[in-house]
Amino acid sequence: MKKKHIFHIAVAGTLLFAACSKNLDDVQPNTQVTFDQITRANLPLVINGARLALTNNALYRLFALQDVMGDDFQSVTNLTYEGNNVPSTDNTLTAAYKQPYQCIANVNMAIGFGEQQPEGDSLIASNLGEAYLLRAYAYMLLTEMFGDVVIIRGGENPKSHPVRNAVSEVRLLMETDLKAAAVKLPDYNGKSLNGSRQAAQLLLARLYLNQGRHDDALAMANAVISSRRLTLGSNFGDIFQSGTSSTEALYRINETSNGGSTTYGLGQIFGPGKYGDAPRAGSGNTWVDSMLLKTYDASDVRRSFFLKNKGGIILDSVYFVTKFPEEATPSYPICRYAEAFLIVAEANARKGVVDVTTYNQLRAARNASLRSNGDFANAAAFLAEIEMERRREFVGERLRWSDMQRFGKMNAWLQSFGQPASHVLLPIPSREFALNPNLTQNADYSK
Numbered sequence: 001m002k003k004k005h006i007f008h009i010a011v012a013g014t015l016l017f018a019a020c021s022k023n024l025d026d027v028q029p030n031t032q033v034t035f036d037q038i039t040r041a042n043l044p045l046v047i048n049g050a051r052l053a054l055t056n057n058a059l060y061r062l063f064a065l066q067d068v069m070g071d072d073f074q075s076v077t078n079l080t081y082e083g084n085n086v087p088s089t090d091n092t093l094t095a096a097y098k099q100p101y102q103c104i105a106n107v108n109m110a111i112g113f114g115e116q117q118p119e120g121d122s123l124i125a126s127n128l129g130e131a132y133l134l135r136a137y138a139y140m141l142l143t144e145m146f147g148d149v150v151i152i153r154g155g156e157n158p159k160s161h162p163v164r165n166a167v168s169e170v171r172l173l174m175e176t177d178l179k180a181a182a183v184k185l186p187d188y189n190g191k192s193l194n195g196s197r198q199a200a201q202l203l204l205a206r207l208y209l210n211q212g213r214h215d216d217a218l219a220m221a222n223a224v225i226s227s228r229r230l231t232l233g234s235n236f237g238d239i240f241q242s243g244t245s246s247t248e249a250l251y252r253i254n255e256t257s258n259g260g261s262t263t264y265g266l267g268q269i270f271g272p273g274k275y276g277d278a279p280r281a282g283s284g285n286t287w288v289d290s291m292l293l294k295t296y297d298a299s300d301v302r303r304s305f306f307l308k309n310k311g312g313i314i315l316d317s318v319y320f321v322t323k324f325p326e327e328a329t330p331s332y333p334i335c336r337y338a339e340a341f342l343i344v345a346e347a348n349a350r351k352g353v354v355d356v357t358t359y360n361q362l363r364a365a366r367n368a369s370l371r372s373n374g375d376f377a378n379a380a381a382f383l384a385e386i387e388m389e390r391r392r393e394f395v396g397e398r399l400r401w402s403d404m405q406r407f408g409k410m411n412a413w414l415q416s417f418g419q420p421a422s423h424v425l426l427p428i429p430s431r432e433f434a435l436n437p438n439l440t441q442n443a444d445y446s447k
Contacts, residue, residue: 038113043127046110050134053102055255057264059332062096064269065426066145066401071413072292072391073270076313077285084419088427088445096145097429100138101152107131107138108154122186129184130195133251136177136203137334143170144402147425147442161438171207178204188229192249198224199251202335205343210402214347221343224250225358230337232365236301240324242331251335257328265330270396272309272320281326284312288319288395295388300368302392321396333397338362342393346386349379356382359389366393383407420444 038046067073068081075082086093114128142149148164151173156162181200188196205220224230231247233239238246242254258264263271263281271282288306296303305323310316324330341358348355360370376382387407391400404410411421420443427445441447 035109035112038109040117040121040124043110043113043124046106046113047127047130047134050103050106050110050131051253052256053106054099054134054138055253055332056095056099056102057255057258058095059099059253059255060264060266060268060330061092062099062141062145063332063398064266064396065092065096067396067398068269068286070400070404071409072289072395072400073286074289074318075286076311077283084414084417084423086426088430088441088447090429093426094429094431096426097142097432100141103138104135104152105154107135108152111135112154125184126186126195129181129200132177132181132184133195133200133203136174136181136200139170139174139177140203140207143167143174145426146428150436150439161436163438164440171211174207175204178207187227188250190245190247192244192246192252193254195251196229198227198229199335202250202337202340202343205340206335209343209347210406212350214350217343218347221340221347224337224340225344232337232341232362234301234365234367236366237305237323237325239336240331240333242325242327242329244331248337249333250337252331252333254329254331260328262326262328265327266324266332266396267322267326267330270321270324271326272307272322273312275307275309282320284309284320285314287311288321290319292391292395293319296392297368300392301366302368324396336394336397338365338393339399342386342390346383346390349383349386352379354379354382359386362389362393 065078065081068075068078069084080086080090110131111128114124114131117124119125139149139151148166149170150162151165151170152162178200181195182197182204185195185197185200188198201220201223205217205224208214208217208220230250233247235246238244239249255265263279265281267281269282269286270288271284272280273282273284274280293303293306302323305321306319307322308317308319311318341362345355345357345359354373354376356371356373356375363370371385376385387403390403394400404413405424410424414421414423422443425442427442428439428447430447433439433441433447
């Protein structure tokens with residue numbers, strides 16, 4: 001069975017997931033299970049299958065796309081993404097569209113099962129909550145990359161050829177799912193590979209912030225902080241390790257080992273390729289903007305997670321992001337505790353209030369200099385600093401593209417490449433039009 005058909009078959013009623021076998025964690029699941037075969041005992045495996053479907057053991061291919069398109073990085077490998085003019089025939093684009101939908105197909109089955117069960121079972125509740133969380137995140141990926149997308153709830157006829165739903169409709173579903181996840185999921189307990197109430201609240205805060213709903217964003221981010229379930233730590237690099245016990249790593253997804261290789265994950269995109277004679281992950285052809293490096297204090301612990309090295313096919317020495325460990329089981333940060341602190345600062349500033357409290361709390365944990373309210377002439381000046389702090393904290397974590405839109409940087413950025421404002425979105429992959437002729441292409445792209 002070709003992988004491109006998994007989504008359509010799953011929607012029709014057959015779910016592929018890693019089930020009861022010696023190959024439980026295989027990326028290519030080896031067991032077919034119908035909806036009627038889902039039980040309380042194997043429900044966690046359905047959720048695991050959804051995670052595997054989202055990553056396809058190569059989540060870096062889609063996770064980093066919009067970082068390469070933005071102003072934090074330069075690349076001579078991903079030239080169409082660097083130039084913000086991606087053709088609809090691009091192979092990576094196909095994976096970026098397909099993998100979230102494969103995840104959605106799996107969690108729809110889990111949600112359909114979980115919603116039929118009586119209340120009071122904590123195992124079913126927590127797995128149902130994680131299903132809502134994963135569905136919301138998958139749609140978050142899709143809307144950020146493609147804008148309007150088809151909402152699939154499960155059980156639809158795959159031959160019905162649905163049309164794309166407006167972003168506003170998809171965001172409403174995301175909000176509903178995240179609210180449901182916050183009710184069903186337990187509080188964070190140090191296990192960041194599992195969903196939690198605080199993870200759902202933080203993704204809600206992110207969603208609200210990007211919609212300009214500042215009071216709602218403030219409420220959700222403050223709820224995460226006031227839960228006292230997490231703490232800002234001094235070991236910044238630990239956050240990104242696959243086996244981390246960091247109290248900051250709120251929610252993340254790990255991949256399975258690629259034959260023991262340590263060259264996959266985000267290091268495959270952002271790594272230097274080699275350092276001296278030692279091989280390293282990456283190609284050395286995607287590097288960070290050196291001007292960003294200059295904004296870190298000398299004492300800032302985050303500054304040590306960059307490596308100056310000669311580029312892969314360029315003559316200059318440039319800086320590479322090294323905070324993503326070279327491991328056999330790469331890890332991807334979905335949301336981190338630090339984001340709550342900067343959302344509080346930004347949401348207040350967008351309401352005209354300069355309050356450096358949470359900004360300073362994060363800076364103190366990073367051993368960076370602190371500021372006072374009086375250091376900023378007005379809320380606009382503080383917002384400019386918050387934007388830079390977000391760049392310093394989250395470089396390479398696929399938040400910058402949305403930040404550029406929110407801080408009013410996107411149109412000028414696209415114009416600098418001679419591209420229209422509509423290229424804030426990627427094109428729908430051309431192969432999707434053969435599967436669903438009712439799909440429309442995004443503006444200024446061809447099918």
